[in-house]
Amino acid sequence: MSAELKTITVIGAGGKMGMRISANFQKSHYQVFYCENSPQAQQQVSAQGRELSSADSVVPLSDVVILAVPDIVLGQVSEAIVPMMKPGAILLTLDPAAAYAGLIAIKEGIEYAVAHPCHPSVFLQRYTKEEHADAFGGVAAPQHVAASFEHGDEKQKAALGKVISCMYGPVEQVHWVTVKQLAxxxxxxxxxxxxxxxxxxxxxxxxxxxxxxxxxxxxxxxxxxxxxxxxxxxxxxxxxxxxxxxxxxxxxxxxxxxxxxxxxxxxxxxxxxxxxxxxxxxxxx
Ligand SMILES: NC(=O)c1ccc[n+]([C@@H]2O[C@H](COP(=O)([O-])OP(=O)(O)OC[C@H]3O[C@@H](n4cnc5c(N)ncnc54)[C@H](O)[C@@H]3O)[C@@H](O)[C@H]2O)c1
The missing domain is CATH 1.10.3640.10 (Semialdehyde dehydrogenase-like, C-terminal)
Known part of the structure; x- marks a missing residue:
């Protein structure tokens, strides 16, 4: 299994989190595919110069598949996406609730991760206007991330840490915890x-x-x-x-x-x- 993670798919790329993390990926060296099924949200993706792909053509190629869809549909969406993933690929969700509840589709050979932004600290020293304006994080103000990756190896975890730091960047630190601790x-x-x-x-x-x-x-x-x-x-x-x-x-x-x-x-x-x-x-x- 390669520890390098080069190809990423964002499912729900036109949603609130999808748009935020895609903006950071677009500036990165990763090869990123963007999938979105709502016509209105598709327009938002295209307006930012990001090309839309169909999930069935890009998920099988991806080292990391990010489900940036609402938590209440994560179970159903994962049932459609996980069977298409290649062995050794990582399914990354952005909130621990569905993973903790056991709703995410499981497939032998797929690794599972969750990464949630901590948002910039109330004690952060902010210097620039951009840092002051960035309450949510992911634009200019540094933040930490709490993440779980309970069964993968250390090399994969390090590579995943880089993906997470890119999508939520600027990131000061990724804190690794269990899914239950994240919940x-x-x-x-x-x-x-x-x-x-x-x-x-x-x-x-x-x-x-x-x-x-x-x-x-x-x-x-x-x-x-x-x-x-x-x-x-x-x-x-x-x-x-x-x-x-x-x-x-x-x-x-x-x-x-x-x-x-x-x-x-x-x-x-x-x-x-x-x-x-x-x-x-x-x-x-
Ligand atoms: N919004 C936040 O502040 C925030 C913060 C941290 C984590 N999260 C987590 O991020 C995830 C996404 O939340 P959100 O607030 O961005 O949701 P959202 O409702 O803003 O966006 C979800 C997007 O997914 C799309 N979608 C749904 N099913 C799809 C499918 N099968 N294929 C392609 N696209 C599909 C929808 O059309 C929509 O554009 C959730 O797990 C949430 O808990 C959200």
Whole structure:
């Protein structure tokens, strides 16, 4: 089995992630084929000067096949794509949910990988306008990636790391974890907790304006600055929270957080949230 990965197919090349990763591949030395089945999304691919291919003509040639399609159709799309893949090729998905749920079609001789962008850190030192504008990553601001490749060899893993670093670039580091660990990172850590808290802070901002008549600009200024300092103190211990702040924080925890919140780390809870996200009754694994 060759560890060199030269030929890549992107399935779903006209979707949100497909367009992002294709833009980076287009500037690379890889030979990349772009497949997309929605006419509107096909136009987006063509508008960027990328030629469309049919999956059945390019998948059998590819060292890596990337499924950039919605998670709820990954099982069905993989059933069509995996049988066409050549021995030793890698099927790469961009989110762990379907792989964790056992929905991805399995074929002897095919390797399986998942790679999810971490997005640029809130603590990243940004120097240029382009870095400041790149909230998502993949354009100018460096980010890390969390990825899994549990059964391939080390040479293949190194070559896959280069593909992943290209498609999500600029990338500082690829962190290799298991599919299950990746599922605990996303959804559990970053969606169930971090995105929920982010949306909750927006709800609290709106409630503050509505409930007490504080001017919106004042509430925004106060909150945005305090989000910055709260993260710096909690994660970087730049200086301690004040004694009074810690009392208010304890009160908030009592009123808002359930004492048993760590149940979200139980496997049956992870299974429940992933089944909900994939709109299935239960996982296949
Ligand atoms: N959107 C994000 O912010 C984000 C971030 C990280 C990871 N992801 C992951 O990336 C993957 C894709 O998500 P997305 O948000 O880009 O989806 P999307 O809905 O924006 O795009 C999916 C594209 O796939 C196309 N498609 C569907 N079935 C196809 C098929 N059989 N052949 C060819 N094309 C097909 C659709 O027409 C569409 O253009 C998912 O696994 C998602 O979890 C998304």
């Amino acid at each position: 605990y990172l996303e959804p559990t850590l970053v969606e169930t907790v971090a995105c929920m808290v982010g949306a909750f802070m927006k709800e609290a901002l709106d409630e503050t304006v509505k409930h007490c008549g504080v001017p919106k600009e004042a509430a925004e200024a106060m909150l945005y600055g305090h989000i910055q300092i709260a993260l710096a103190v909690a994660f970087r211990a730049t200086n301690p929270f004040s004694d009074a702040c810690m009392i208010a924080m304890e009160y908030g925890r009592e009123k808002i957080i359930k004492p048993d919140w760590k149940v979200i780390y139980q496997q049956k809870e992870l299974d429940t949230v992933i089944a909900r996200m994939l709109k299935i009754d239960q996982l296949k694994r």
